Amino acid sequence: MRNIYLFANGFGETVRTLIIAYLILxxxxxxxxxxxxxxxxxxxxxxxxxxxxxxxLHASGRFRQIPVxxxxxxxxxxxxxxxxxxxxxxxxPKSKRFVVVLPGGGYAHLCTRQEGYPVAAALNEMxxxxxxxxxxxxxxxxxxxxxxxLGTALQRxxxxxxxxxxxxxxxxxxxxxAGGNLAGIFSSxxxxxxDYQLPKPGAVILGYPWTCVNDWLHHPYWNIWxxxxxxxxxxxxxxxxxxxxxxxxxxxxxxxxxxxEDDYPPTxxxxxxxxxxxxxxxxxxxxxxxxxxxxxxxxxxxxxxxPHGIGLGIRTKAExxxxxxxxxxxxxx
Numbered sequence: 585m586r587n588i589y590l591f592a593n594g595f596g597e598t599v600r601t602l603i604i605a606y607l608i609l610x611x612x613x614x615x616x617x618x619x620x621x622x623x624x625x626x627x628x629x630x631x632x633x634x635x636x637x638x639x640x641l642h643a644s645g646r647f648r649q650i651p652v653x654x655x656x657x658x659x660x661x662x663x664x665x666x667x668x669x670x671x672x673x674x675x676x677p678k679s680k681r682f683v684v685v686l687p688g689g690g691y692a693h694l695c696t697r698q699e700g701y702p703v704a705a706a707l708n709e710m711x712x713x714x715x716x717x718x719x720x721x722x723x724x725x726x727x728x729x730x731x732x733x734l735g736t737a738l739q740r741x742x743x744x745x746x747x748x749x750x751x752x753x754x755x756x757x758x759x760x761x762a763g764g765n766l767a768g769i770f771s772s773x774x775x776x777x778x779d780y781q782l783p784k785p786g787a788v789i790l791g792y793p794w795t796c797v798n799d800w801l802h803h804p805y806w807n808i809w810x811x812x813x814x815x816x817x818x819x820x821x822x823x824x825x826x827x828x829x830x831x832x833x834x835x836x837x838x839x840x841x842x843x844x845e846d847d848y849p850p851t852x853x854x855x856x857x858x859x860x861x862x863x864x865x866x867x868x869x870x871x872x873x874x875x876x877x878x879x880x881x882x883x884x885x886x887x888x889x890x891p892h893g894i895g896l897g898i899r900t901k902a903e904x905x906x907x908x909x910x911x912x913x914x915x916x917x
Contacts, residue, residue: 634701688761754786764793772843841874856890
């Protein structure tokens with residue numbers, strides 16, 4: 585009996601064994617969760633469909649890559665050279681309204697192939713015009729540069745509405761992950777549409793958005809490995825935008841729910857319960873609480889077992905969210 589007693593080898597040895605077992609088991613769970621995420625992400629993002637739509641528009645002479653900044657602006661700041669809009673006109677548009685799609689990537693890179701082109705192609709099938717914005721990330725990024733890119737892009741669209749056959753009345757912003765952070769902040773009073781004399785978005789559509797300060801002390805995790813990933817991802821985004829010296833201040837400035845006011849645009853949002861990169865409980869759930877507190881018209885769909893980065897969500901429980909999001913957008917404008 586002595587050999588099976590929990591503390592037979594001493595209290596210290598037992599605690600050490602339990603800690604090692606915890607670290608091993610949580611590490612295995614984390615590896616499984618990340619591998620599962622990439623497997624489902626590969627199935628759920630219609631990358632081929634997005635690529636096919638680009639080729640189709642190229643063949644008909646309708647695909648446009650539009651530099652957001654002028655030649656003079658790009659010559660003065662080389663970091664602005666790769667900022668561009670891709671225009672996806674619908675074959676049979678239901679109206680002149682449009683959606684600007686903002687791919688994610690943690691402000692370190694852009695997931696345009698997964699969360700940009702396929703989503704725009706799906707919107708075209710629904711009769712909705714779409715633009716995909718490639719904004720500044722990584723080494724090209726600086727404080728609120730993505731917000732500046734979006735504001736300048738919308739100003740360019742505004743100046744060429746007749747050319748593109750669109751109108752800014754009731755336009756929507758659709759952002760995924762860090763793109764959701766960008767859309768969320770831009771739709772508020774600070775660092776957004778008001779700074780560019782633009783109309784307020786008719787609706788904000790967010791997919792598993794990164795919205796909240798993801799600090800260990802503010803949001804403790806039962807799994808240390810997932811906690812470390814969360815801290816790294818949040819600090820990475822803050823680092824690229826604000827630099828190492830202001831990384832803590834940057835996390836606060838990127839906390840979207842702090843910008844929510846009573847006149848925030850109607851919002852449609854979805855996330856998954858198995859998101860190990862941007863846990864819904866620390867991000868989308870907190871954001872929804874802010875929307876409720878300010879009485880903002882919104883719909884929040886949360887799907888059990890769904891991971892991060894699924895885009896269109898094909899062959900997952902989230903499949904069909906885009907149809908419901910567009911219906912919501914059309915119902916509030």
